[in-house]
Amino acid sequence: MNSLNIRQLEYFLTVAAHKSVTVAAAKLGVSQPTLTKTIRSLELELGVSLFERMPRGVDLTPYGQSLLRHAEAIRVQFGDAKSEIESLRGGKYGTVLIGAGPAWLRRHLPRAVAIATGKNPSIKVNVEGGYDDALLRSLRRGELDMVIAELPPKDEVRDLKLRPLTSDRLCVCCRAGHELQGRPKLSLPDLLRFPWAMPPEATRAHQRFRSVFISKDLAPPNAVVETKSMAFLLQMVRFSDALTFTVTTTLKTPEATGVVILDVPEVAAMRNAGIITRKDSWLSPAAQAIIDELIEICAREPTN
Structure with missing residues (x-):
């Protein structure tokens, strides 16, 4: 019996996202037969069908939906591990991926980023504006390091860590x-x-x-x-x-x-609004530097 590997999961996630083997193969830069063979190997390993053919493309079976939840979590954790190792190896502050609600884009966040990057010129920041659930979905998928926005009820986000600020x-x-x-x-x-x-x-x-x-x-x-x-x-x-x-x-x-x-x-x-991160996720020194500045700013001005 072969062990699952990251490449298999990445291929599976790409097909699931695009609901098309043809589109997924082009996105991954591999041939369609190679992708089909990898997915089939994964299905044989698990002993179930992960996709069913539809008139146009494919859709996840109940087994595929179950694997999707776990595969997304594994990809995020693996990405966190890579980032932490690269930071430890290179001693760099790195790039911070921030999702922010409209109010934060106008006031406290630009000031916090300006102060943090002024103190540490090696910090790079990408900021994505948006609202609520869309930002939280990106956070859960590992596409963002943190979200600065209205805080959801704790019982709705047990997988996330909430830090009230304003x-x-x-x-x-x-x-x-x-x-x-x-x-x-x-x-x-x-x-x-x-x-x-x-x-x-x-x-x-x-x-x-x-x-x-x-x-x-x-x-x-x-x-x-x-x-x-x-x-x-x-x-x-x-x-x-x-x-x-x-x-x-x-x-x-x-x-x-x-x-x-x-x-x-x-x-x-x-x-109430503040910082939202994945529970138990690794935060880079760059992300922590921006968080520290935000906390200090919001302590002085607790509305935003």
Whole structure:
């Protein structure tokens, strides 16, 4: 009986990702017969079929789905091991891969990166902007070293380590001069008369906002615009009667000029944010240097 190896798992993961042996072979730079033979060898080793043929491409069997979870974890752990060994061997700070929510891209994170790279010029940083679950998926796949964003509930992410850094208040906003501005204690039905511009529906803020309406037996507002761009969202609100739901610190940015907070007690909520890493993963000296600067900055300014 042969032992599984990293190459077999990498080939398997590539086919699973593209759902096509032809596309996976091109991606890996190997011939289709070579890839097919490797997958077949893996199936013989495990004694099960990992893929089933579909009208277009292939799909994972239940056995394949089970292997996928473990193979992704092995790839991440192997990548961590390689990075740690390279760091120990070369004494280098290396490259840090960071995923960050919109608020962090504007304020604390750029300052932390600037300070860390100023002290250690050998540090290289790649920053990917995004929201919630998409960033956490990339973190779990080993595509990011850390995520700086809103913290998910602990019971939903037992495989991840959470470090709280900041908190901020979520609020409803509109343009200055809007007919709702200045009215005390607005109700949820008051908000339903206007269009909405929102971050993607999959984000925690959007889901939290919708749940408030559902809990009151009201249909949530329909977003006429959904965007990952906070700048676009704020400008949409600024030049229309649209409303949005965001954190109060967003209004400190230049793009939020002319945008004000509405008094809506029923949707007021706090959002905690911070650093998210894989539990028990290795962090490079470069990643730790940026984390140290973030912690220091957030201790002085605990909102973001």
